[in-house]
Amino acid sequence: MENHFLSKGQVLLFGHRGYSSLAPENNLSAFRILLEQKIPGAELDVHRCKSGELVVTHDDNLERITGFKGRVAETDFSRIRTLDAGGWFSWEFKGEKIPLLDEVFELLGKNVYYDIELKRMGKGENGLEAEVLSRIRAHNIENLSLLSSFNPWCIRRVNRLAPEIPTAVIYSASKKLPFFLRHGEARFITNARFLKPNYKIIRPWTILVQKKLFKGEVLPWIVNDPQIAEKLLKAGARGIISNDPGKMLVLDCYR
Secondary structure (H helix, E strand, O other): OOHHHHHHOEEEEEEEOOOOOOOOOOOHHHHHHHHHHHEEEEEEEEOOOOHHHHHHOOEEEOOOHHHHOHHHOOOOOOOHHHHHOOOOOOHHHHHOOOEEHHHHHHHHHOOOEEEEEEOOOOOOOOOHHHHHHHHHHOOOOHHHHEEOOOHHHHHHHHHHHHHOOOOOEOOOOOOOOHHHHOOOOOOOHHHHOOOEEEEHHOOOOOOOOHHHHOOEEOOEEOOOOHHHHHHHHHHOOOOEEEEOHHHHHOOOOEE
């Protein structure tokens, strides 16, 4: 079966970290709302914790969403599972837990397509890419999956392990990134099919350049204004990643 992301003419819409404007990011509640609102795509972040499990959370450090001052990579899942990952957002979500990747896949199934961001620093191998691919195959969603990362070494490894699954290079002007990775330069060493820029650093003409010169599909993030989304799509963007994806449905062009 052809990968959903390789089908020509399909405009993509993702809820960023689930439906993160209405529920705690990357939690099961955010993904449930995504389903209820009939959003076709789910963007999420995956780390490998100290004990080896794949956990769905964004930051390297757990403090912002749980209050626990510890890094994901240095914390066992048994400890992570005790943390409150919902109360920071609103009292009604208090007690929610950071989910496993398998739990997200079990909830969403084949009802959505996925943009799975791999969260890992450096060139070293920790098994993240291979294990994520293993879970994708176990749930039989290869044709619904896109794997993305700021880290070009992650993308290179995915391309080697699963050339049939499309990949994306993420970039922004953030000073947290090395200077040479702030404008999508990683595409030159990854051969990623998709480019995922922060929408603030691109213009309509740059989308055309990316598509024509580098044969890359452009998927901007995080777009929460339908008017901006419409301009980007008219310029040739393949889709939109949004914290409030329901607002984007007024454009009536997503599949």
